[in-house]
Amino acid sequence: xxxxxxxxxLVFCISVYCYALDFETASGQYVQENYxxxxxxxLSSSGEFTVVKTLGIHWDNKSPMAYQTIMNDExxxxxxxxxxxxxxxxxxxxxxxxxANMIKSLFVLDDxxxxxxxxxxxxxxxxxxxxxxxxxxxxxxxxxxxILGNSGYIENMKIFxxxxxxxxxxxxxxxxxxxxxxxxxxxxxx
Amino acid sequence: xxxxxxxxxxxxxxxxxWLFINILALVLFLCxxxxxxxxxxxxxxxxxxxxxxxxxxxxxYFTQSSTQINIFIESNNFDNAYTQYQALQxxxxxHFPSLEMSSGYEVGxxxxxxxxxxxxxxxxxxxxxxxxxxxxxxxxxxxxNIFSPMSSVAFVxxxxxxxLLTHHKSMEIIDLLSMGNQSLQxxxxxxxxxxxxxxxxxxxxxxxxxxxxxxxxxxxPFVESLNGEDVYxxxxxVPLHSYYSKKMAQRDIFIxxxxxxxxxxxxxxxxxxxxxxxxxxxxxxxTSSLFAYFMTSVLFDSIHIFTFVFGxxxxxxxxxxxxxxxxxxxxxKDSSKTLKSVGMPIVxxxxxxxxxxxxxxxxxxxILKTLALFSILGMFNTILTVLIIYPIICGxxxxxxxxxxxxxxxxxxxxxxxxxxxxxxxxxxxxSLLSIGTISILGIKHNFTANALYQMPQSLEQNEIxxxxxxGSDSISKMIFVGGQSVDDLLVKEEAIKTLLEGHKVLSIxxxxxxxxxxxxxxxxxxxxxxxxxxxQLKILGFDSVVHDNIIADFEKAKTKLLDIDILxxxxxxxxxxxxxxxxxxxxxLAIMCSGEIEQSVxxxxxxxxxxxxxxxxxxxxxxxxxxxxxxxxxxFTAFAxxxxxxxxxxxxxxxxxxxxxxxxxxxxxxxxxHSIFRIELNMFSVLAIILSLGISIDYILFFIKQEDKKxxxxxxxxxxxxxxxxxxxxxxxxxxxxxxxxxxSLLFGVLFSFILSPIxxxxxxxxxxPR
Numbered sequence: 001x002x003x004x005x006x007x008x009x010l011v012f013c014i015s016v017y018c019y020a021l022d023f024e025t026a027s028g029q030y031v032q033e034n035y036x037x038x039x040x041x042x043l044s045s046s047g048e049f050t051v052v053k054t055l056g057i058h059w060d061n062k063s064p065m066a067y068q069t070i071m072n073d074e075x076x077x078x079x080x081x082x083x084x085x086x087x088x089x090x091x092x093x094x095x096x097x098x099x100a101n102m103i104k105s106l107f108v109l110d111d112x113x114x115x116x117x118x119x120x121x122x123x124x125x126x127x128x129x130x131x132x133x134x135x136x137x138x139x140x141x142x143x144x145x146x147i148l149g150n151s152g153y154i155e156n157m158k159i160f161x162x163x164x165x166x167x168x169x170x171x172x173x174x175x176x177x178x179x180x181x182x183x184x185x186x187x188x189x190x
Numbered sequence: 191x192x193x194x195x196x197x198x199x200x201x202x203x204x205x206x207x208w209l210f211i212n213i214l215a216l217v218l219f220l221c222x223x224x225x226x227x228x229x230x231x232x233x234x235x236x237x238x239x240x241x242x243x244x245x246x247x248x249x250x251y252f253t254q255s256s257t258q259i260n261i262f263i264e265s266n267n268f269d270n271a272y273t274q275y276q277a278l279q280x281x282x283x284x285h286f287p288s289l290e291m292s293s294g295y296e297v298g299x300x301x302x303x304x305x306x307x308x309x310x311x312x313x314x315x316x317x318x319x320x321x322x323x324x325x326x327x328x329x330x331x332x333x334x335n336i337f338s339p340m341s342s343v344a345f346v347x348x349x350x351x352x353x354l355l356t357h358h359k360s361m362e363i364i365d366l367l368s369m370g371n372q373s374l375q376x377x378x379x380x381x382x383x384x385x386x387x388x389x390x391x392x393x394x395x396x397x398x399x400x401x402x403x404x405x406x407x408x409x410x411p412f413v414e415s416l417n418g419e420d421v422y423x424x425x426x427x428v429p430l431h432s433y434y435s436k437k438m439a440q441r442d443i444f445i446x447x448x449x450x451x452x453x454x455x456x457x458x459x460x461x462x463x464x465x466x467x468x469x470x471x472x473x474x475x476x477t478s479s480l481f482a483y484f485m486t487s488v489l490f491d492s493i494h495i496f497t498f499v500f501g502x503x504x505x506x507x508x509x510x511x512x513x514x515x516x517x518x519x520x521x522x523k524d525s526s527k528t529l530k531s532v533g534m535p536i537v538x539x540x541x542x543x544x545x546x547x548x549x550x551x552x553x554x555x556x557i558l559k560t561l562a563l564f565s566i567l568g569m570f571n572t573i574l575t576v577l578i579i580y581p582i583i584c585g586x587x588x589x590x591x592x593x594x595x596x597x598x599x600x601x602x603x604x605x606x607x608x609x610x611x612x613x614x615x616x617x618x619x620x621x622s623l624l625s626i627g628t629i630s631i632l633g634i635k636h637n638f639t640a641n642a643l644y645q646m647p648q649s650l651e652q653n654e655i656x657x658x659x660x661x662g663s664d665s666i667s668k669m670i671f672v673g674g675q676s677v678d679d680l681l682v683k684e685e686a687i688k689t690l691l692e693g694h695k696v697l698s699i700x701x702x703x704x705x706x707x708x709x710x711x712x713x714x715x716x717x718x719x720x721x722x723x724x725x726x727q728l729k730i731l732g733f734d735s736v737v738h739d740n741i742i743a744d745f746e747k748a749k750t751k752l753l754d755i756d757i758l759x760x761x762x763x764x765x766x767x768x769x770x771x772x773x774x775x776x777x778x779x780l781a782i783m784c785s786g787e788i789e790q791s792v793x794x795x796x797x798x799x800x801x802x803x804x805x806x807x808x809x810x811x812x813x814x815x816x817x818x819x820x821x822x823x824x825x826x827f828t829a830f831a832x833x834x835x836x837x838x839x840x841x842x843x844x845x846x847x848x849x850x851x852x853x854x855x856x857x858x859x860x861x862x863x864x865h866s867i868f869r870i871e872l873n874m875f876s877v878l879a880i881i882l883s884l885g886i887s888i889d890y891i892l893f894f895i896k897q898e899d900k901k902x903x904x905x906x907x908x909x910x911x912x913x914x915x916x917x918x919x920x921x922x923x924x925x926x927x928x929x930x931x932x933x934x935x936s937l938l939f940g941v942l943f944s945f946i947l948s949p950i951x952x953x954x955x956x957x958x959x960x961p962r
Contacts, residue, residue, distance in 0.1 A: 032339075034343045036343065041732060061334070078331070080331075081330070096364070103339050140345055159344070161344040162344075167344075
């Protein structure tokens with residue numbers, strides 16, 4: 001009886017957890033740390049992020065320079081401090097659009113896309129390792145370790161590159177919602 | 191006694207000459223470098239109309255750059271397509287390891303190449319910003335990139351390249367390599383396009399033209415085996431057209447030759463009731479064809495396979511001389527008498543045909559020049575064999591008798607012509623008027639475009655369409671062909687021309703390999719406009735002075751090492767540049783490909799500025815114009831050929847020349863009438879065939895006139911000649927190639943009408959009447 005109850009509780013918890021993942025938007029603050037293996041230096045940046053599952057990622061960098069990065073289905077757009085916009089990668093460039101789609105799938109936790117690009121292994125509770133499937137891309141980007149927080153969204157994500165460099169994202173989620181605000185929508189209409 | 195001895199000595203001398211000529215041809219063929227057999231499609235195009243000065247390099251360029259096969263492996267399921275892709279990859283690696291196969295590109299290789307030459311190869315955006323003294327913007331963009339979620343720290347060593355010059359150039363070049371194609375995406379290690387809900391893996395093969403046949407012979411059946419319920423492989427590219435054309439040409443040559451020889455056998459057997467005349471004639475054809483092949487192989491560097499397809503008509507032409515000799519000999523039973531009787535007409539007939547071929551060789555289609563020489567050599571060898579060897583053979587072998595039924599039939603047919611004796615002049619006028627009237631009412635269909643030269647097989651066409659749809663890339667609207675003294679001179683010119691094409695979609699070599707002048711300019715630009723910001727950039731990134739010193743040392747080293755086309759050999763760029771630069775007459779050439787709408791004034795300006803070094807053209811338009819001009823040229827040659835032969839006829843036959851000219855003119859009119867009635871399109875090759883038709887068909891009249899005293903025998907030999915010629919040309923008209931088909935069909939009509947009309951020449955004769 002106790003065993004049946006524990007199974008039921010476990011099933012309930014998993015359901016709640018899955019439900020929690022079914023978000024539309026997540027926003028908060030981030031710290032990004034690029035580790036350069038050769039010089040053992042870390043380049044840090046920080047700002048605010050907004051992830052909209054159906055639209056993409058908005059990266060509002062505050063330090064060391066104020067600028068915005070928007071990744072959607074079509075391109076990666078950057079907005080300079082003076083308001084000048086520049087598309088840094090679009091679908092016409094198959095290689096970089098694939099890498100952009102991979103990064104985006106990680107942030108929006110798109111299971112279908114993730115399974116297309118990565119092999120997933122569970123390291124511990126809420127900690128997962130995504131290994132890149134594509135041999136060509138593996139020559140640069142090898143794997144990703146992701147820790148999900150209590151909110152069900154990413155708390156920490158570390159990307160391991162073939163050149164031993166890493167990029168770590170420390171995310172502090174302020175808001176998770178199943179709705180998109182007009183402000184959030186406007187990020188992706190640029 | 192002395193006479194007989196003299197004749198014998200003469201005959202020995204002639205046989206020795208015959209043997210010497212044939213052995214010489216064989217020895218030359220065996221010892222001298224032989225011509226290669228060409229199968230490319232560009233050889234059937236006449237001389238280029240507007241780009242005559244660039245003729246050779248343009249042709250070389252198309253031959254060199256036409257080695258790529260594009261392949262799409264399509265399936266509803268990506269994994270199924272990928273499994274077949276792997277099978278194909280394994281097959282290539284195992285059987286053809288040296289073959290260049292690529293699906294996508296090795297990004298690592300691209301990156302590491304540009305890392306080494308990052309100061310030489312500035313991307314367009316970086317160079318523009320530096321020229322505007324806007325290095326701060328480059329610096330900002332690099333920092334924004336490094337700290338973005340799409341950080342380049344994965345790809346670029348930012349300690350060596352803090353401005354991300356490598357990243358920008360790699361992006362630019364990868365964009366260029368994907369042909370700006372938005373439908374292609376990298377998935378796994380392959381490029382994939384989704385088309386109508388199906389997954390398509392894209393790959394390319396670069397086939398060396400020398401090993402094309404060997405490779406495709408085994409590769410095509412293998413590809414066929416990859417096709418299954420859920421997988422289909424599409425393939426397109428110039429090598430496939432050349433391959434299938436060659437296969438069809440070989441099939442055509444075999445079928446045409448076998449059919450002609452088979453039907454000629456039946457005709458010979460019915461007429462002579464013996465196989466000996468046939469065997470002798472066929473052996474003559476074989477030796478003549480071999481002689482013609484040996485000599486053309488020695489005289490030309492290359493022979494196009496179409497020459498041999500056209501050349502099968504030699505069977506129908508050369509066998510005529512054998513027929514005339516053998517028919518007369520069977521009638522006379524005396525080789526000396528026969529030689530006296532048919533010797534002159536054979537030489538004359540051969541001469542008129544050679545005149546036609548000479549005019550044909552003036553055509554701007556290169557393969558017709560080889561064909562003319564091939565045929566003239568074949569005919570030359572045939573008349574030597576007929577006039578020297580036949581009298582000896584016929585003196586020793588019984589050749590059979592003319593079939594009585596055939597002889598009676600001929601007599602009866604000839605009698606029919608005598609009925610027209612009173613009315614033939616009126617008949618000529620009426621027939622001419624009627625022909626002209628019908629032609630003017632129905633009109634003549636003509637096609638002076640590239641379609642008249644090559645119609646691709648349906649399966650190839652379907653594959654070409656399927657590939658084009660899946661690639662979805664823009665078609666090339668104009669090509670700017672540039673010439674220069676050296677590769678670098680060429681690149682400098684190309685870079686200057688590109689500035690005149692600002693804002694347009696252009697594919698050029700200098701985007702991949704800049705000139706040395708440009709490389710030096712780029713290095714100077716970095717030194718003067720970008721490096722002053724290095725300290726500030728490194729400070730933002732948090733790097734120390736060691737990183738700074740390393741970058742400066744790296745830059746100083748780069749300044750001394752400029753990139754040359756020879757250094758490219760081992761890099762991924764080599765395959766992109768290979769075949770795109772051609773060398774001809776100690777000059778170098780390349781092509782700038784322009785797509786989309788570009789105003790004509792832009793090209794006019796380029797042509798004006800680089801008058802002697804540039805030609806702008808659209809290949810399709812150029813081919814169509816060339817064909818049109820070549821056809822007009824062919825019509826002129828036809829007129830000249832007719833005039834030349836008619837002058838010869840007037841000199842030789844004086845009183846009968848009017849009748850001969852009238853018969854030939856009416857025959858020409860009827861040939862055009864037949865095209866009009868049967869709605870057969872006239873094209874460049876049918877016009878050229880009309881020249882040859884005169885040279886061949888006038889032979890019948892010559893034999894009628896020269897052998898007036900034995901009209902039945904002459905008529906038998908002429909009928910047999912006509913039938914063999916017609917058989918030969920009618921089999922040509924079933925060829926898979928449009929030019930060969932048109933050529934055969936026009937000759938068929940010309941020869942047939944000439945034959946029907948030729949006995950009329952005897953009606954004109956007042957000295958002897960027709961047999962009753």
